[in-house]
Amino acid sequence: MSAQSHGGYYLPAPSYWPILGSAALLGLTLGATLFIHQVAGGGWVLLAGFALLVWMLFGWFGQVIGESEQGLYNQQVDSGFRWSMGWFIFSEVMFFAAFFGALFYVRTLSVPDLTSANNALLWPGYTGGWPTQGPGIKEAFEPMGAWGIPAWNTLILLSSGVTVTWAHWGLKRGNRTQLIAGLIATVALGLLFLGLQAYEYHHAYTELGLTLGAGVYGATFFMLTGFHGLHVTLGTIMLITILGRSLAGHFTPERHFAFEAVSWYWHFVDVVWLGLFIFVYWL
Amino acid sequence: MQAHALEHEHGHGAPSGLMRWVTTTNHKDIGTLYLWFAAVMFLLAGSMAMAIRAELFQPGLQLVSPDFFNQLTTLHGLIMVFGVIMPAMTGFANWQVPLMIGAPDMAFPRMNNWSFWILPAAAILLVISLFLPGGAAAAGWTLYPPLFIQGGISYDLTIFAIHILGASSIMGSLNIITTILNMRAPGMTLMKMPLFVWTWLITAFLLIAVMPVLAGAVTMLLTDRNFDTHFFNAAGGGDPVLFQHVFWFFGHPEVYILILPAFGIVSQIIPTFARKPLFGYASMVYATASIAILSFLVWAHHMFTVGMPAVGQLYFMYATMLIAVPTGVKVFNWVATMWRGSLTFETPMLFAIAFVALFTIGGFTGLVLAMAPVDIQLHDTYYVVAHFHYVLVSGALFAIYAGVYYWLPKWTGHMYNETLGKWHFWLSMISFNVLFFPQHFLGLAGMPRRIPDYAVQFTEFNMISSIGGFVFGASQILMLIVVLQCIRGGRKAEAKPWEGAQGLEWTVPSPAPYHTFETPPVVK
Numbered sequence: 001m002s003a004q005s006h007g008g009y010y011l012p013a014p015s016y017w018p019i020l021g022s023a024a025l026l027g028l029t030l031g032a033t034l035f036i037h038q039v040a041g042g043g044w045v046l047l048a049g050f051a052l053l054v055w056m057l058f059g060w061f062g063q064v065i066g067e068s069e070q071g072l073y074n075q076q077v078d079s080g081f082r083w084s085m086g087w088f089i090f091s092e093v094m095f096f097a098a099f100f101g102a103l104f105y106v107r108t109l110s111v112p113d114l115t116s117a118n119n120a121l122l123w124p125g126y127t128g129g130w131p132t133q134g135p136g137i138k139e140a141f142e143p144m145g146a147w148g149i150p151a152w153n154t155l156i157l158l159s160s161g162v163t164v165t166w167a168h169w170g171l172k173r174g175n176r177t178q179l180i181a182g183l184i185a186t187v188a189l190g191l192l193f194l195g196l197q198a199y200e201y202h203h204a205y206t207e208l209g210l211t212l213g214a215g216v217y218g219a220t221f222f223m224l225t226g227f228h229g230l231h232v233t234l235g236t237i238m239l240i241t242i243l244g245r246s247l248a249g250h251f252t253p254e255r256h257f258a259f260e261a262v263s264w265y266w267h268f269v270d271v272v273w274l275g276l277f278i279f280v281y282w283l
Numbered sequence: 284m285q286a287h288a289l290e291h292e293h294g295h296g297a298p299s300g301l302m303r304w305v306t307t308t309n310h311k312d313i314g315t316l317y318l319w320f321a322a323v324m325f326l327l328a329g330s331m332a333m334a335i336r337a338e339l340f341q342p343g344l345q346l347v348s349p350d351f352f353n354q355l356t357t358l359h360g361l362i363m364v365f366g367v368i369m370p371a372m373t374g375f376a377n378w379q380v381p382l383m384i385g386a387p388d389m390a391f392p393r394m395n396n397w398s399f400w401i402l403p404a405a406a407i408l409l410v411i412s413l414f415l416p417g418g419a420a421a422a423g424w425t426l427y428p429p430l431f432i433q434g435g436i437s438y439d440l441t442i443f444a445i446h447i448l449g450a451s452s453i454m455g456s457l458n459i460i461t462t463i464l465n466m467r468a469p470g471m472t473l474m475k476m477p478l479f480v481w482t483w484l485i486t487a488f489l490l491i492a493v494m495p496v497l498a499g500a501v502t503m504l505l506t507d508r509n510f511d512t513h514f515f516n517a518a519g520g521g522d523p524v525l526f527q528h529v530f531w532f533f534g535h536p537e538v539y540i541l542i543l544p545a546f547g548i549v550s551q552i553i554p555t556f557a558r559k560p561l562f563g564y565a566s567m568v569y570a571t572a573s574i575a576i577l578s579f580l581v582w583a584h585h586m587f588t589v590g591m592p593a594v595g596q597l598y599f600m601y602a603t604m605l606i607a608v609p610t611g612v613k614v615f616n617w618v619a620t621m622w623r624g625s626l627t628f629e630t631p632m633l634f635a636i637a638f639v640a641l642f643t644i645g646g647f648t649g650l651v652l653a654m655a656p657v658d659i660q661l662h663d664t665y666y667v668v669a670h671f672h673y674v675l676v677s678g679a680l681f682a683i684y685a686g687v688y689y690w691l692p693k694w695t696g697h698m699y700n701e702t703l704g705k706w707h708f709w710l711s712m713i714s715f716n717v718l719f720f721p722q723h724f725l726g727l728a729g730m731p732r733r734i735p736d737y738a739v740q741f742t743e744f745n746m747i748s749s750i751g752g753f754v755f756g757a758s759q760i761l762m763l764i765v766v767l768q769c770i771r772g773g774r775k776a777e778a779k780p781w782e783g784a785q786g787l788e789w790t791v792p793s794p795a796p797y798h799t800f801e802t803p804p805v806v807k
Contacts, residue, residue, distance in 0.1 A: 009466070011388050014297050014306035018397035025450075026404040029443035036509050037436045060393070076465065080390045083461045091453050091491045098499025098529055102514060110522035123517075136518025212511050216520035219512035223503070 010072045017060040024053035061241075068258070069250060078257050085261045089268045092231070096272055099227065103220045103279060111216070133215030141209035143217065146281035149200045153193050154277050157232075160189035161270045164239070164263045174253050176246070183243040186266070190236035197229050224280050231269050238262045305400070308392035309797060310377045315694070316399050317374030318687075322763070324366035324406065329756055331359040336718075336752035338735050339745050352735035353421035358409065360424030361441070364541065365448045366409075368675065370402060371683045372544040373455050376483045378694065380459060382788035382795060383477045385468025385804045390461040398455040405447040412437035412444075423733060425530060426501065428515040428523045432508050439508065442501045449494040456487035456494075463487075468787070470806035474568070477786050478561060481568050482547030485575045489536045489543075492579075497533040500526060524589050531582035539578045541675060542642075543571060545682030546613060549635045551786070552689050553617050556632035557624030558783035563616040570609035570616075577606050587655045588662045596655040603653035607646065614643055629781075630704035634685035637677060637712050645673030648723065663733070666726025672719045677712075684711070684762065691769050692776035696794030699769040703761060710758035717751025 027049025034042025067073065073081075107130055113119065114135055115128035123135035131143040144150065167182025169175075201222075204210035212222050242262050245251065251259055298306050307313060335355050338346045347355065377395065381388055389395045412419040417435035420426075431438060463484045467476070476484075504526070506512040513519020515526050554561045561567065583591060583599045591599075617639050626632070648670040652658050661667060684707075691699050721744040726732075730741045737745065779789035787806070791799045 009387050012308050012393050014303070014308055015393045015396065016306055018393060018400050019305050021397055022400040022404050025401055025447055026407060029404070029408060029440075029447065033436060033439045033443060036439060039436075080461045080465045083464050084391065084457045087457050087460055087491050088453075091457075091495045094492050095495035095499055098496045098532075099503075101496075101529060101532070102499075102503065102525055105525050105528060106514075106520060106522065110517075110525060111520050113522075114517060114520065132520050134513060134516075134518055134520030136516075137513075212506065213513070213519075216513050219503075219506070219514050219519070219521070223506065223512070 008074050008076065010067065010074070010077055012067070015060075015063075017056055017063070020052060021056045021060070024049050024056055027052060065245065065250070065258075078255070081257050081261065085257075085264060089264060092268060093272075096224070096227070096275075099220065099224050100275065100279065103224065106216045106220065131217040133217060137213075137215050139209060139214070141211070141214040141218065144200065144204060144208070144210060144221065144281060146277065149196050150277055150281040153196055154273065156189050156193045156196070157270050157273050160186045160193070161267055163189065164266050168259065168263060171246075171251060171256055171259060172253050179246050179251075180243070183239060183246060187236060187239045187243060190232060190239060194229065194232055194236065197225070197232075221280055224276055228269070228272055228276055231272070235262070235266050235269050238265060306396070308388075308396055310381050310389045310392070310395065311694075311795060311797065313389075313395050313399050314374045314377030314379075317370045317377060317402075320399070320402055320406075321367045321371035321374060321683075324362050324370070325759070327410075328359050328362035328367060329759065331355045331362075332752065333756050335359065336749040339737070340749040341746065342737050342739050342742055344736055347735065349735045350421055351418060353423075353733065354413070354419040356733055357420050357423055358413070361445075362406075362409065363675070364424065364537070365445070366402070366406060368541045368679045368683070369448075369452065372483075372486070372541070372679075373398075373452075373459075375479075375544065375548065375683075375686055375690075376455075376459050379690065379788060380462055380480055380483060381466070382693075382791065382799060383480050383786055384463065384466065384471055385787050385800045385806065386462060386466035387798065387801050387803075389458050390466055391458050394454050395458050398451050398458065401447050401451050405444040405451070408440045408444040408447070412440040415440070425534070426504060426526075427530075428504060428507065428526050431504055432515065439505065442505045442508075445501050446498055449498045452490045452494045456490040459483055460487040460491070468800065468803040468806050474565065475806060477547075478550035478564065478567055478571075479544070479547035482543040482550070482571055485571050486540050486543045489540050489575055489578065493533040493536045493540075496529060497537075500529040500533065503529070524586070527586050527589060528583065531585045532579075534585065535582040536575070536578040538671075538674070539574055541679045543574070545638070545642075545679045546571065548682045548686040548689070549617065549638050552631045552635040552685050553620050553639075554785065555689070555781050555783045556627050556629060556635075557621045558626075559620055559624040560785070561616065562619035562622075563612070566612055567616055570612040573609040574606060577602065577609070581606065584653055584655075584658070587658045600653055600655045604650060607650055610646055614639060614646075625783075629688075630699070630701060630708055631685045631689035633705065633708045633712075634681045634688065637708070638681045638685065641673055641677030641681070641712075641715070645670055645675075645678055648673065661726055663731055664726035665722040665730045665732055668732050669719050669722035669726060672722070676719070677715055681711075684708075687762075687766065689781070690788075691766065692780040693788060693793050693795055695770050695773075696776055696792075697769050697773035698776050698780060699765050699773065703765045703768075707758060707761040707765060710761065711755060714751045714754035714758060718748055718755050719751070721745075721748045721751075 027045055029049075031042055031044070031046030031049050035046050036042075111128050111130065111132055114123055115126055119126070126135035133139070133141060163182050163185040167179050167186065170178025170182055210221065211218055239262055242259050245258065297303065304312060304316060334347060335352070338344075338352055377389065380386070409419070415435070415437050417437060420431070420434060420438050420441040422431040422434060422438070426441070463476070463480055503512070503514040507515050513521045515521050515523045517523075550561055550567060581599055581603045583595060584603045587596060587599070648666070652661060652667065652670055688699060688704055725741055725744050725748070728741065730737055776793040778792050780793065787804060788795070790804065
């Protein structure tokens with residue numbers, strides 16, 4: 001028996017999507033390990049896992065969108081989505097907290113300690129400071145300045161926060177033109193950000209000598225900005241999805257949590273960027 | 284477990300046989316899957332413990348190579364924490380939370396399925412790592428660099444397995460937290476929730492807060508190992524101690540993640556068999572929340588020996604000792620609940636009482652270890668091993684046993700064999716103490732942990748400990764027999780098989796029908 005009749009709260013029927021997702025994660029992780037260790041075929045396993053994951057995400061989210069459009073989700077389901085999205089974003093905040101914590105730790109504790117008298121025998125002449133590639137790495141690098149591309153990127157992301165809110169106002173007023181124009185602008189700003197970030201990475205690797213291997217500055221720089229960039233990429237894909245749904249006439253002025261969830265996520269990515277701009281690029 | 288109920292209610296269209304379990308979106312099915320997964324992993328990690336105790340039966344190297352010994356201790360720890368205790372507790376949450384709050388199912392049934400079914404993927408990664416060149420990860424369950432950086436391909440598989448286990452925990456917790464906050468029956472206010480639900484609400488919060496931090500920590504290990512970063516390498520300005528900070532920022536809340544649901548189970552069982560309401564319900568809730576908050580503020584007590592300013596040692600020492608206050612509130616409340624109650628001693632109650640007594644011993648040794656000057660002597664000795672096995676085996680695991688015996692009639696519709704259950708309890712309780720109590724003495728005498736060989740003066744206590752270990756291991760087979768028997772048949776269980784039991788789960792028939800509370804009950 002399936003689900004529709006369960007006293008209002010929609011309980012989905014048995015589903016094959018989760019097990020496909022599990023197979024995809026197994027393929028991804030196993031393939032990545034084999035690929036890293038240059039075992040023949042590892043790349044293919046990785047690719048297969050990724051393809052399966054993409055298929056699963058399309059299928060599963062497609063089903064959820066279909067159920068939502070059939071009106072199967074009542075108010076209680078909607079409020080469940082709200083709780084869950086909020087807590088999910090909290091988990092993402094904690095993920096970034098681990099890397100910000102690492103950054104603060106090396107800047108305030110481990111790098112200064114390497115210049116102490118205790119370490120003078122081991123690393124004579126090391127003066128510390130920030131940015132640093134550490135006492136044991138000879139290749140020099142130039143740090144990424146804050147007031148070029150990163151400042152523009154700050155402006156771009158903050159503007160995209162404005163455009164997505166403007167789109168939301170349009171949705172709530174039933175003004176579809178404003179909704180779609182706002183979303184297109186947001187997607188465009190997201191893509192522009194990613195393009196500039198890619199250019200910045202290229203610049204770092206080819207001209208500044210700033211790489212993942214450039215000591216703890218390079219490591220924290222690329223991990224923090226890289227994971228942020230990954231989240232912007234995901235956010236942009238999510239924005240494109242709700243743009244497509246808006247074009248297809250989904251969402252009503254009253255019921256549109258998918259839109260709100262994506263905008264919450266987008267604002268979260270925005271706030272993380274502000275932290276990055278201040279602590280990674282600027283100070 | 285409820286094949287009959289299923290035939291009646293499931294009807295057409297839904298997959299049957301194996302595919303029923305693979306595709307299920309039912310909280311009871313998924314709870315059962317979690318519990319069986321935990322049982323299988325328990326046998327696997329338990330047999331590793333048997334090999335460890337066999338090697339340590341006498342000094343010298345007898346059975347396994349030192350490197351394989353290290354693989355055994357590493358996998359034993361990782362699997363027991365992430366593959367046994369956590370899935371078992373999540374299994375309880377799946378079965379019991381909707382039944383206890385009057386919800387028709389978990390909030391997100393398909394994601395619930397996925398949270399479970401990625402666990403076998405992680406288990407596969409860990410198990411195949413045993414058979415790769417160089418064997419499984421052997422750097423200890425805490426994964427400390429620089430040792431962890433130096434291992435082979437299995438170390439990367441271990442990192443990815445932890446990523447997957449973390450994703451499972453986060454999704455499971457999102458589900459549990461949303462179910463509790465959003466799907467309570469009308470009238471079930473937060474302060475009317477059964478304590479098990481409260482403890483899981485707080486546990487889910489802890490999991491969402493710290494599993495991403497662990498993911499960050501192992502991601503840094505991954506890039507240090509493979510992509511030339513220097514987070515944990517002083518040559519690049521990094522620091523191996525940084526890993527310990529990030530790891531234990533996860534790790535200390537993690538130990539409360541393992542024990543808080545156990546507190547919840549015990550808080551359901553003791554009132555039932557004392558035939559009295561739980562003493563100090565509100566203080567239990569506040570104590571649980573206090574423990575959760577404190578758990579974020581004490582992590583470096585795991586690191587007293589790595590070098591820390593005296594101010595840091597003092598802070599972490601006193602903050603750690605502070606945890607004894609809310610924990611003491613709990614122990615006091617359990618004892619006060621039993622005080623002048625009409626006590627009976629069925630198997631769940633026996634395990635619950637053993638929990639209170641033995642967990643308290645583990646708590647006291649924790650206080651001893653919290654003292655920085657003492658910890659410098661005892662760090663990485665068998666005293667620590669004894670301490671955390673008292674809180675995790677006679678703590679978390681005994682509570683799981685208590686919960687299984689307590690709710691088995693509700694799950695299967697049959698009463699379990701009380702005689703065998705009592706045998707299981709007494710054998711476990713006695714052999715557990717034979718196994719772990721002498722390890723306090725070994726640690727005080729200076730025997731380090733994580734070694735396959737030891738100085739001869741430690742022989743007697745190691746032999747005693749190993750004998751206790753073998754008896755303990757064998758006794759757990761009894762539990763398996765009791766559970767299997769109970770699934771296959773036995774005396775019919777009533778809807779409320781325990782006279783003193785309270786709560787919504789006892790208002791539905793035993794076995795609980797496949798779908799319950801499709802129309803929410805009203806709680807007065």
